[in-house]
Amino acid sequence: MTDEHTDDALGGGSWPDHALVGAxxxxxxxxxxxxxxxxxxxxxxCPDCQDEVASLREAASTLxxxxxxxxxxxxxxxxxEQIGRVRPLPPTDQRSTxxxxxxxxxxxxxxxxxxxxxxxxxxxxxxxxAVLVVAGLGATRPWDDAVLSPSQQVLRAxxxxxxxVDLGRGAxxxxxxxxxxxxxxxxxENMPVPPTGSVYQLWYERDGTLxxxxxxxxxxxxxxxxxxxxxxxDGAVVTVEPEGGSERPTSEPVAEFDFGLIG
Amino acid sequence: xxxAELLVRTGQGSHSAFAELHRTCAARIxxxxxxxxxxxxxxxxxxQDVFLEFWQKAGTFDPARGxxxxxxxxxxxxxxxxxxxxxxxxxxxxxxxxxRHYSTAHDSTSEAVLASLEAHRVHxxxxxxxxxxxxxxxxxxLEDLTHVEVARLLDLPLGTVKGRIRDGLIRLRAAEGVGx
Numbered sequence: 521m522t523d524e525h526t527d528d529a530l531g532g533g534s535w536p537d538h539a540l541v542g543a544x545x546x547x548x549x550x551x552x553x554x555x556x557x558x559x560x561x562x563x564x565x566c567p568d569c570q571d572e573v574a575s576l577r578e579a580a581s582t583l584x585x586x587x588x589x590x591x592x593x594x595x596x597x598x599x600x601e602q603i604g605r606v607r608p609l610p611p612t613d614q615r616s617t618x619x620x621x622x623x624x625x626x627x628x629x630x631x632x633x634x635x636x637x638x639x640x641x642x643x644x645x646x647x648x649x650a651v652l653v654v655a656g657l658g659a660t661r662p663w664d665d666a667v668l669s670p671s672q673q674v675l676r677a678x679x680x681x682x683x684x685v686d687l688g689r690g691a692x693x694x695x696x697x698x699x700x701x702x703x704x705x706x707x708x709e710n711m712p713v714p715p716t717g718s719v720y721q722l723w724y725e726r727d728g729t730l731x732x733x734x735x736x737x738x739x740x741x742x743x744x745x746x747x748x749x750x751x752x753x754d755g756a757v758v759t760v761e762p763e764g765g766s767e768r769p770t771s772e773p774v775a776e777f778d779f780g781l782i783g
Numbered sequence: 784x785x786x787a788e789l790l791v792r793t794g795q796g797s798h799s800a801f802a803e804l805h806r807t808c809a810a811r812i813x814x815x816x817x818x819x820x821x822x823x824x825x826x827x828x829x830x831q832d833v834f835l836e837f838w839q840k841a842g843t844f845d846p847a848r849g850x851x852x853x854x855x856x857x858x859x860x861x862x863x864x865x866x867x868x869x870x871x872x873x874x875x876x877x878x879x880x881x882x883r884h885y886s887t888a889h890d891s892t893s894e895a896v897l898a899s900l901e902a903h904r905v906h907x908x909x910x911x912x913x914x915x916x917x918x919x920x921x922x923x924x925l926e927d928l929t930h931v932e933v934a935r936l937l938d939l940p941l942g943t944v945k946g947r948i949r950d951g952l953i954r955l956r957a958a959e960g961v962g963x
Binding site for chain 1: 953
């Protein structure tokens with residue numbers, strides 16, 4: 521706090537006009553305005569006012585929510601295609617927090633309840649199903665030198681399709697499938713840990729039969745390639761099975777992906 | 784997943800994070816652009832352009848310096864305002880015309896937002912504002928008017944407008960909880 525703050529009431533003279541803080545946060549001050557210039561000079565050396573401007577700027581973004589309008593779906597697909605051809609700029613190293621943000625409550629860590637392993641009680645997932653949509657278009661890319669994650673390799677396939685299912689409580693599973701690459705990849709975020717002694721098992725569905733496609737490692741976030749032939753599968757499901765997996769599913773799916781119903 | 788984490792992961796090259804970022808934020812970005820340029824195809828172009836820019840520059844986003852959504856909205860707003868200025872000889876004259884003839888302080892609340900998960904939060908935040916506060920904020924934020932121009936347009940003393948804008952933002956901040 522500087523002494524200048526004590527004289528908030530005066531708009532003119534040589535005192536900075538603190539009422540301008542709002543207009544300033546909205547970039548709505550006229551640069552020619554004398555009072556604005558004075559306030560700006562004050563701002564440059566007053567951390568309190570800088571904080572105030574920054575927080576009011578955040579508040580201002582609420583105003584954009586009133587005109588929210590969803591763009592057409594094909595624009596989304598075009599963008600996802602485009603980013604395969606555009607290289608991201610390298611990150612700056614000025615970042616002051618680690619890449620994984622410890623944001624409030626966004627990650628459902630396993631609770632004692634989960635660990636006690638009450639069968640089913642720990643798995644809060646309701647069955648969620650999704651139909652895969654075409655995710656990536658066009659097979660050639662001008663740059664291929666980067667190390668690609670399995671899901672990127674699949675996503676880059678000309679026939680790549682992907683779908684996400686929201687599993688509740690921030691949990692989400694995304695499946696990317698390509699017949700051409702003969703591969704599917706599942707990516708999970710914030711998945712609750714299955715009860716002790718059980719695992720998530722992945723299955724391909726082919727002609728009404730479920731064929732095991734391997735087990736998910738424990739942990740909330742994973743990108744896993746499904747085992748076995750992806751080509752010709754009609755869908756994929758995730759179930760909770762006893763440790764080591766099952767020959768055939770012994771529980772209802774927690775997530776279901778349908779590859780088939782798309783043109 | 785919070786938007787900031789999606790943006791950070793996008794900066795690390797995650798296609799799925801980018802797809803999710805788009806799913807989560809495209810309506811905000813596109814709606815803002817559309818409101819500012821008042822033209823569908825231009826708004827679409829801006830949305831595409833800025834999302835490509837997010838993909839390229841997500842690595843430069845610093846979570847310590849503000850929220851991810853604000854980082855993105857700031858880029859989109861700037862781009863839309865530049866476009867609007869280039870399009871109209873004077874975006875301000877256009878605004879004044881629009882304002883006088885359609886007087887629409889509240890027509891902008893779209894059905895999309897009413898249906899969205901944000902609806903309640905936004906509604907609560909905005910309902911705390913007086914009509915003048917909201918109008919002054921919209922003119923400054925969405926129409927890119929200076930507070931002097933807002934005062935002239937609303938025919939209010941400059942000091943009143945300064946105060947309304949500041950108090951309006953403070954109310955929004957209080958209703959919002961800042962730093963999402």
